[in-house]
Amino acid sequence: MSRLDSFIRRMSAQRDCLNHAAELIRDLPGSVLELGLGNGRTFDHLRSLMPDRDIYVFDRHVQAHPDCIPDQDHMIVGDFLETIPNAAERMASKAVLAHCDIGSGDKAASVALAKALGDSLPRLLAPGAIIVSDQPFEVAKWQSRPLPEGVAEGRYHIYQQM
Numbered sequence: 001m002s003r004l005d006s007f008i009r010r011m012s013a014q015r016d017c018l019n020h021a022a023e024l025i026r027d028l029p030g031s032v033l034e035l036g037l038g039n040g041r042t043f044d045h046l047r048s049l050m051p052d053r054d055i056y057v058f059d060r061h062v063q064a065h066p067d068c069i070p071d072q073d074h075m076i077v078g079d080f081l082e083t084i085p086n087a088a089e090r091m092a093s094k095a096v097l098a099h100c101d102i103g104s105g106d107k108a109a110s111v112a113l114a115k116a117l118g119d120s121l122p123r124l125l126a127p128g129a130i131i132v133s134d135q136p137f138e139v140a141k142w143q144s145r146p147l148p149e150g151v152a153e154g155r156y157h158i159y160q161q162m
Contacts, residue, residue, distance in 0.1 A: 034099050081116055
């Protein structure tokens with residue numbers, strides 16, 4: 001498979017999983033977390049799916065398209081391991097959806113980051129919250145959920161906080 005085909009499949013899986021997650025939480029009150037702003041594409045997609053929700057975005061630095069940058073109250077800049085543990089103070093409500101786009105291209109580093117985030121991220125999430133991630137997590141409070149039709153196992157991951 002070419003790198004272009006792989007990219008298209010990854011983006012399609014990401015979109016399909018986010019659309020599915022938005023439907024799963026439709027009737028749950030709470031905010032949304034976006035870990036990894038990048039170019040702002042998924043943040044833009046999330047706000048189009050859920051325009052009335054607070055979306056808190058975390059990233060080491062802001063490099064997104066100007067139209068895809070959250071306001072200052074919702075953009076949390078810094079290392080995930082430093083900003084996530086203290087984020088509850090800034091949030092209006094616990095999150096019912098977290099999108100974790102944390103892969104760096106270095107598989108070992110990405111897995112280690114997911115393991116470290118598994119200690120602090122659950123505190124920001126409400127019971128029943130959905131977690132959509134490009135990396136696998138092993139969190140005792142999270143149960144794996146089925147992927148939407150057409151998304152290959154391992155391409156993306158969906159969990160629910162119990």
